[in-house]
Amino acid sequence: MTSLGVPEIEAGWALFLDLDGTLLDIAPTPDAVQVPPGLVPTLAAVAQRLDGAMAIVTGRPRETVDGLLAPLAPAGGFGHGAVLRDAAGRIGGAEAMPAPPQDWAERLHASIAAWPGVILERKPHGLALHFRAVPERQQAARAALEALLAGHGEDFVLLPAHMAYEIRPRAASKGRAVEALMRTDPFSGRMPVFVGDDVTDEEGMEAARRMGGFGLHVGRDFRRGPEEVRAWLARAAARLPQGGQHAHA
Numbered sequence: 001m002t003s004l005g006v007p008e009i010e011a012g013w014a015l016f017l018d019l020d021g022t023l024l025d026i027a028p029t030p031d032a033v034q035v036p037p038g039l040v041p042t043l044a045a046v047a048q049r050l051d052g053a054m055a056i057v058t059g060r061p062r063e064t065v066d067g068l069l070a071p072l073a074p075a076g077g078f079g080h081g082a083v084l085r086d087a088a089g090r091i092g093g094a095e096a097m098p099a100p101p102q103d104w105a106e107r108l109h110a111s112i113a114a115w116p117g118v119i120l121e122r123k124p125h126g127l128a129l130h131f132r133a134v135p136e137r138q139q140a141a142r143a144a145l146e147a148l149l150a151g152h153g154e155d156f157v158l159l160p161a162h163m164a165y166e167i168r169p170r171a172a173s174k175g176r177a178v179e180a181l182m183r184t185d186p187f188s189g190r191m192p193v194f195v196g197d198d199v200t201d202e203e204g205m206e207a208a209r210r211m212g213g214f215g216l217h218v219g220r221d222f223r224r225g226p227e228e229v230r231a232w233l234a235r236a237a238a239r240l241p242q243g244g245q246h247a248h249a
């Protein structure tokens with residue numbers, strides 16, 4: 001255990017890691033995030049120590065994550081679980097996921113033209129309105145997304161996020177990503193552990209608990225934030241045997 005009571009990573013875990021606010025420090029805008037030197041090699045080493053049972057579970061699209069973490073292309077749940085990639089690199093899960101109607105982005109562009117500082121983020125299976133630079137626009141951003149959902153409430157849901165509101169497919173969730181990946185090799189049979197910081201991560205943590213594992217929260221457990229998560233991962237990369245629990249010395 002660490003001094004704050006977070007258990008050290010074990011070779012028999014399946015590790016599910018949120019990205020923004022967990023591995024990466026929060027930045028002023030989505031495009032401004034910095035991937036700290038050493039993070040990608042650490043993630044690659046941890047995945048190797050866990051026999052590949054490590055996934056990134058994030059609201060970001062797969063293409064964005066692959067750009068940020070290149071050359072690593074980890075297993076994961078992307079777009080809040082709308083798109084899945086297993087440890088063998090097979091992509092799926094999005095067949096039944098709706099894309100936001102074409103006119104939604106146009107309608108939002110029209111709204112935010114009058115709200116300097118509000119950022120519209122378009123994703124394959126969702127949208128986000130960021131108001132970090134102009135917190136006074138929070139209610140307006142929420143209302144704009146609620147207006148879009150008025151005719152599509154059955155397909156999409158509204159999510160509160162860090163200084164943002166998002167729309168995602170109702171059928172997508174981080175819990176769905178955990179459950180689906182846990183049915184695949186090499187995740188199957190391991191103890192799921194989900195690490196996250198946000199409201200949507202609670203569904204991933206709940207899924208991990210249902211499947212015999214647990215969740216760790218950045219804030220309540222990792223009180224020093226993403227920096228502490230990265231140090232925890234680096235210790236596992238240095239300490240666990242190469243090749244994970246099946247490795248022979």
Ligand SMILES: O=P(O)(O)OC[C@H]1O[C@H](O[C@H]2O[C@H](CO)[C@@H](O)[C@H](O)[C@H]2O)[C@H](O)[C@@H](O)[C@@H]1O
Binds near residue numbers: 029198
């Ligand atoms: O599931 P996550 O990996 O935690 O991603 C959640 C959303 O993160 C991003 O937005 C947040 O991080 C930005 C960069 O630090 C920050 O500027 C913004 O205020 C946060 O809301 C990302 O832009 C979204 O697409 C993700 O869904």
